[in-house]
């Protein structure tokens with residue numbers, strides 16, 4: 548699994564953009580509305596930043612070429628020397644057990660989430676507005692990744708089971724095609740008693756879905772003629788994404804999405820709930836600081852009516868239409 552050539556690795560790093568831009572932006576934006584009123588007003592004042600910065604952590608690796616960033620987005624559970632339930636829970640425990648070089652290979656997502664949570668809590672305590680916003684958006688990104696099943700598996704792109712490309716197919720292509728029909732309304736944020744436990748609960752649940760997701764894809768592939776799986780141009784050549792991977796046909800995308808029976812929407816909603824819960828918990832643990840003091844009252848006043856309108860739309864499952872960069 549780890550004998551990749553350099554060009555292949557580069558392509559992989561670029562193409563595995565976690566949820567994809569569509570997914571991350573919608574998760575972050577929708578989470579703002581799941582917050583209680585004392586937080587919602589402040590987050591809505593900065594909702595465009597929270598939305599766009601949702602892919603900031605991916606850009607650290609793809610645009611800034613930060614080599615230390617990649618492993619923070621995944622955990623290859625099967626690659627570790629012990630089962631998921633026996634992995635060290637906290638960052639401090641993890642450092643006693645595993646060398647950085649191991650985590651650089653196998654990923655450190657659950658610990659990254661906990662580290663970001665501690666940083667966000669501190670930013671709330673300190674009343675640092677820009678840090679609160681940046682850390683909120685970035686933490687939301689990692690929580691979104693944790694709810695993408697293939698971010699928790701060694702077989703993250705289906706290569707071990709003859710299903711290459713399934714990663715971005717599931718997380719980018721399907722949301723780009725079907726996402727506008729999803730209902731993104733969720734319950735209001737709840738306080739998390741034990742952040743470590745909740746982080747691992749999310750990882751475990753997501754990991755359990757990885758095999759299901761891959762099995763569904765195998766079944767769909769087997770049910771279609773080989774030459775119907777990928778898009779072709781008029782000359783019969785396979786069309787490729789900007790990352791040089793073949794583009795699945797609309798027929799294949801439809802069949803896969805139907806067979807998944809709502810899994811993509813469900814994982815998006817689970818991500819939104821997790822994001823709102825974590826933001827809310829960090830704020831409560833910081834002593835519930837008054838966030839409205841961080842903005843000019845005029846800005847809050849200007850946003851009052853748009854917030855009400857967008858909140859009502861979200862209650863019906865919709866967020867304002869976002870024009871995101873297409874990855875296909």
Ligand SMILES: [Zn+2]
Nearest residue numbers: 564565620692
């Ligand atoms: Zn990511």
